[in-house]
Amino acid sequence: MSTLDYVLSMARAVMLAAALACSACALPSIPSYCSTWNPMEIECPINEDPMAIWDNLFQSKIFGQSLAGRAIHKALSRNIQKHSNYSKENWNPYYVNMLSTFLVAYENPQALKARPLFMHFSGPTGVGKSLTADIVASSMFNRHNADNRLCGKFILQMRAYSSRNPFHLEKYEQDIRRKVGEQLSHCPRSVLIFDEIQSISEQLLDSIIEIFDGSGPPLFFHPHPAPVNTSLCVVIVISDIGSTKLNPYMDREQAKQAVQEDADKKFLLSKKRALLQNIVPFLPLTEEDFASVAVKELKRLGEKLAIEYKGSWIGKLTWAKEVPRWIAKHCWSDATCVSDGGRGVETHIDHDISTIIENALMSECQNPESVSFNNIDLSISSDGNSLVAKMDSVYSDSEFREL
Structure with a gap:
């Protein structure tokens, strides 16, 4: 060595x-x-x-x-x-x-x-x-x-x-x-x-x-x-x-x-x-991208409401297929929303749309001793200027009859 x-x-x-x-x-x-x-x-x-x-x-x-x-x-x-x-x-x-x-x-x-x-x-x-x-x-x-x-x-x-x-x-x-x-x-x-x-x-x-x-x-x-x-x-x-x-x-x-x-x-x-x-x-989002974000945020809102109203509501949040595109168009016309990107869509759903849905839910869940199984459906108003939330009964005598 x-x-x-x-x-x-x-x-x-x-x-x-x-x-x-x-x-x-x-x-x-x-x-x-x-x-x-x-x-x-x-x-x-x-x-x-x-x-x-x-x-x-x-x-x-x-x-x-x-x-x-x-x-x-x-x-x-x-x-x-x-x-x-x-x-x-x-x-x-x-x-x-x-x-x-x-x-x-x-x-x-x-x-x-x-x-x-x-x-x-x-x-x-x-x-x-x-x-x-x-x-x-x-x-x-x-x-x-x-x-x-x-x-x-x-x-x-x-x-x-x-x-x-x-x-x-x-x-x-x-x-x-x-x-x-x-x-x-x-x-x-x-x-x-x-x-x-x-x-x-x-x-x-x-x-x-x-x-x-x-x-x-x-x-x-x-x-x-x-x-x-x-x-x-x-x-x-x-x-x-x-x-x-x-x-x-x-x-x-x-x-x-x-x-x-x-x-x-x-x-x-x-x-x-x-x-x-x-x-x-990372490129700016298009109006079509806004619609995709809206779908994701509506699903998240539905999960959030299911937890918040647990014990009084066991339905689901549903929406017409035109609703995400309506949300995207509404946000796309707002300069502040556009500048915030997907976060702007999230804010709009968390504040404005969530309020519409919760108002309908509170009316549905007034009786603390009963549980609602009805869905809440989001759709576009007849004049096309706003969204409306209505309770959609999961049971209807006209659709289903007892044998």
């Missing part, structure tokens, strides 16, 4: 002993985000078939975003395939991964600078950006804590970090690094969501990107001496940058260019803004 080989082997032995000592004296703390965590198993196990879950959730909850859906499916599928042996390699990230990280960092420092999947969701309000980010997390993880929060999902509202004061910026950088470090030390495959990224300064944007592109200092989480691995996670930043230049009929390249031009102007002095070019554009 040469002198160099001997020195290297001794260095490995010393580092291994140090890591073992640290692991024995600095056992991992229970992460604040997931009280069900067990240090002897994977903190955030990946779902068995995340892409099937993704397809089902995206298709049932998001409308008018086929371009975004295809782009995310491709990127997420590639990422999951790349890390398909994650559970085997990281059976116990605190012990196994900590030892390997020491040796990897010593022998090949560049190996720790691999980048995670980074996506920039940009588009107008109410088109499904935040919900899609939630779906990405839900497709990968299913373990929840006592507060019903998904353990593998980490979200930061960047509006809370919008000050340009240098003193505040320094505190922001430290706070974000600490929170990201804690999350990834417990769950390296986390989905990290930075919402409203357009709210922050160029300096803070660069600081955040440095955590993931390998150009900044290693990320640590006390008391563990090994650097936190930032290459296994999925990073999603959400913004409305370029949203005023988008229209429902753009192709992906046109939409990406519109967002990129505005991002370059917004963060002109940023040295890291190139990473924001991993753009997934």
Whole structure:
């Protein structure tokens, strides 16, 4: 054995002993985000078939975003395939991964600078950006804590970090690094969501990107001496940058260019803004998309009313087939509703239409000692200017007769 080989082997032995000592004296703390965590198993196990879950959730909850859906499916599928042996390699990230990280960092420092999947969701309000980010997390993880929060999902509202004061910026950088470090030390495959990224300064944007592109200092989480691995996670930043230049009929390249031009102007002095070019554009919704959202929201309203009136009403909320299109047309003619996207349709149904239905239900359920089995049917008024809710009896002498 040469002198160099001997020195290297001794260095490995010393580092291994140090890591073992640290692991024995600095056992991992229970992460604040997931009280069900067990240090002897994977903190955030990946779902068995995340892409099937993704397809089902995206298709049932998001409308008018086929371009975004295809782009995310491709990127997420590639990422999951790349890390398909994650559970085997990281059976116990605190012990196994900590030892390997020491040796990897010593022998090949560049190996720790691999980048995670980074996506920039940009588009107008109410088109499904935040919900899609939630779906990405839900497709990968299913373990929840006592507060019903998904353990593998980490979200930061960047509006809370919008000050340009240098003193505040320094505190922001430290706070974000600490929170990201804690999350990834417990769950390296986390989905990290930075919402409203357009709210922050160029300096803070660069600081955040440095955590993931390998150009900044290693990320640590006390008391563990090994650097936190930032290459296994999925990073999603959400913004409305370029949203005023988008229209429902753009192709992906046109939409990406519109967002990129505005991002370059917004963060002109940023040295890291190139990473924001991993753009997934979310286009404005069409009137037809509004009708699809209306169907989903009417179903949700029916489920909500069934819970609220449990014990006094066991019917269903039904509607004529023209009703969703009527709602879409009504919202499409309202500039405020259009600017709010699908959220505008949701608000209209939650407030205006819900009031019409509940007035009919309260009349039906006046007798506390009886239970109504009648359905409540939503239809368009004879003049076509409004919706009306009527009780639809499930039993009629003229339709059904006793034998």
